Amino acid sequence: MKAMILAAGRGQRMMPLTQNMPKPMLKVAGKPLIEHHINSLKAAGIKGIVINLAWQGDKIKDYFKDGSQFGVSIEYSQEIKGGLETAGGIIQALPLLGDSFIVINGDVFTDYDVSSLAQLHLQPGEAHIVLIENPPHNSEGDFTLSHLSPESPKYTFSGISRYQADFFKGIELGSCPLGPILRKKLSERLISTELYIGQWDDIGTPERLVALNERLALANT
Template sequence: MKAMILAAGRGKRMMPLTQSMPKPMLKVATKPLIEHHINNLKAAGITDIVINLAWQGDKIKSYFKNGAGFGVNIEYSQEVEGGLETAGGIIQALPLLGETFIVINGDVYTDYDVSALTQLHLNSGEAHIVLVENPAHNPDGDFALSHLAPESQKYTFSGISRYHADFFNGLSEGVRALGPILREKLTQHCISTELYIGQWDDIGTPERLAQLNERISNTL
């Protein structure tokens, strides 16, 4: 099974840290954030990885190269300047990904065990998304655990998911966000969900990055 790490975003909220550095290359516990994802994927037995690139993507490519130095095989999906958004990036990379694949946002930090996702069975056109408890910056959440759950009981999308390639059938290439697609497919009962209670941080601002590094430092 292959995995894709989404790393093409501009990271405007992280300025000035992302002025000349892509957000997934910002350091958490002395390592680039994206390196933690690569290590976690490798530990789960997933060594074929696709990374999409746009803003300052050359910094990612020059650091990881083909992945051999990290015990994995990395392919890159180069996007147009400005990027293609989340779904657009996945759709462009589909020829590199195979029938089913895992996707991880490059700007989150988590100890979620992705090997659990490799055990799932997905039928054609299905997806599975991992939700987490709502952080302070997203108190209302994104999605309910099921279509039967109360509309008020929503959780936050972790940025971790697994897809059957046919989930994206009929969607043309180009700039396209993932959120609206997930909302529509949830109403069509094409998506299963789980709630993860564990380490998860969205590295959305310099303050959150500093707080995460401080917490990690205090536990060492």
């Protein structure tokens, strides 16, 4: 099984830190965010990794190269200027990913064990998404748990998921957001969910990045 790390976003809210640097290359605990994901995937036995690139993508490619120095094999999916949004980026990379794969947002920091995703049994056309309790910046949430009614409380999509490739069947290549697809497929009962309570941080602003690094430094003293 392979995994895809989404790293093509512009990172506008992280300016000026992302003026000349892709957001997933910003450092947490002394390492680029994306390196933490690579180490987590390697620990779970997932060594085939695809990274999509757009804004300042050469900096990611120059740092990780083919992944061999990190004990993995990395392929790159170069997108058009401005990127293809989340679903569009995944669809373009499908030829590199195989029949079933994990996807992780490159701009989150988490201790979620991705090996649990690799052990799931999904039927053709299905997906599984990981939800977390709503952070302050997304207090209304995104999705209900799949076994509950649509009127149940909503939780926030963590940016961690697994898909069967044919989940995206019939969607044309091009710029395409993921959220509307997930909502439609969830209503069709083609998505299973879980609620994760462990560490998860969305590095959405410079202030959040500083706060996370301060927390981690304090925890290690």
